[in-house]
Amino acid sequence: MKSPKISRWLTFLFISIIVLLLSGCWDRKEVNDLGLVTAAGIDKISDKTIELSVLVYIPKSAGSQQSMEGGSGGVSSQTLVRSATGVTIADAMSKLQEKLPRHIFWGHTEVFIFDDKLAKMGLAKQVDFIIRHPQLRERSQIFITHQKAKEVLGLLPPLERDLATVLRELESLRMGMEVTVKDYAEKLISDSKDTAVPYIRMLPPQEGKKKRETIAYISGTAIFKKDKMVGKIDASVTRGVLWLRNEIQLATVTVKPKEANGYVSLSLLEASSELVPSFEHGRWKMVFRTDAEADVVQNTTQLDMTNPKVIKSLQRQLKKVIEDKVNLALTSVQKDMKADIFGFGDAFHRKYPALWKKQKNRWNEIFPNIDVTIDSNIKIRRQGMNSVLSSIFPKEVNEK
Incomplete structure (x- = not known):
């Protein structure tokens, strides 16, 4: 039998080895050091150039630091929009980081908005990048817009924190189609390779409100044939599509x-x-x-x-x-x-x-x-x- 003294030394040695193997928090990133992206928009600038715009949540303005307007039923100043151009999304991402003092964190990106000019050229390359990026979510929602995605992201919704929350809530009501990055990618490798994506427009602001104090709403569906947008249907026709796809709920x-x-x-x-x-x-x-x-x-x-x-x-x-x-x-x-x-x-x-x-x-x-x-x-x-x-x-x- 081992003596109590030897057992204590073996226990001490085992604990010491375990402590040395612990990683610790040497590479931690505090929330106040991050720029949390909640939505991203991509616009076609030219045949070779795109503009990446991001909606960044500002943690320091949460809670008691919210704006006076937000506390009285107006718009909140918890977000900001920044943009950068590039030949690819990755290129635009690197240039965008140069314009923000915080490390951009993409893990909370829940919405991607593409303008219809880019959609008509095809979204396969953009979706492929999103799927392979280690931080971007496959479950993020996709939308198409006739207006510039940058302008849509800059809206200041009266009821919600930001536009990403508005679009996410509209999707949850299932009044139209719900399409994620994963859904779009799966359709590209399906038998038909055709798909559809919710189409959004900016709602005109109420009388007496500023131009940006409004929301974007789902006004129909963009139709894609082999990755390229070939047309659009309105909300009424979309209801028939939902019946055919067994997606009608509300x-x-x-x-x-x-x-x-x-x-x-x-x-x-x-x-x-x-x-x-x-x-x-x-x-x-x-x-x-x-x-x-x-x-x-x-x-x-x-x-x-x-x-x-x-x-x-x-x-x-x-x-x-x-x-x-x-x-x-x-x-x-x-x-x-x-x-x-x-x-x-x-x-x-x-x-x-x-x-x-x-x-x-x-x-x-x-x-x-x-x-x-x-x-x-x-x-x-x-x-x-x-x-x-x-x-x-x-x-x-x-x-x-």
Whole structure:
């Protein structure tokens, strides 16, 4: 047996070795020494030059150091925008560092904004750099804008800390598409290689407010065909695209019943969609199937919502509204822009791998001519509480 004295010496030696191997904090970087980038914008300056703009959060102005304007409901002075030009993002990054006294930290960059001039040239090189950079996030959101990205970053939102927070919150509401750097990169190596990115515009400021005291909002979707932007669709067409991509989540649909004056608004509770491809007699076909449930949230008519005939009529009209949006998306994107942002190519590849291998090089010719059939099943589950209008006006019942 080892003596207690030898055991103590072995323990002391082991602890000493462990202490020597500890790294410590010799290379630490204090928050006050960092420039925390929350959003970045890239604009096309010329055929060979881009401008990189960053929205930098200022830690020292947090808490009690916020501006007086921010404390009284105005804009906050917690951020600043700096820009630098270069032939690549990396080149612009190095020049940007020369203009900031703090070490630029990219790990909090949650938003990337590209102007549509650069988007029309292609974003593959920029996205590839973001994916490979050790600090930049693959989960950062991507947006396209018609205005200069630098100007968009310089907006001073009345409600949020900065523009990055505004865009992140708008994305969380799922009113439009949600596309990350990772999503875009995955689409570039998908079967179709076509994709779509949210399109933003600056909202005009309220009367009496300064030009910059406003936000950017999602006004539609930019359509990309093999990495290059080929067009844009508005918010209404985007809703149809979301149905086709099984990404619809939050929606309120208002219909005007044929049987009465007024409107009925319905809120979608659950919605799911799937694409069912088929190849018969040399024809490429696609069936779009969707199931949805809705609640009546407002009824300005005198229709009796407890009457099954009324509910069935509303279901037919709601079905037509959804199918019209899907057809509008198919016309705008499939027929006009010929960009497979719906995932038709992936669906055919999964079901007919041998056929896809033979015909994938002709997909640009095949896709615009695919016959699409819509098969929708819409149910209204709850009719809502009785309206006070029912005690004032007599109810109208659809007898058809």
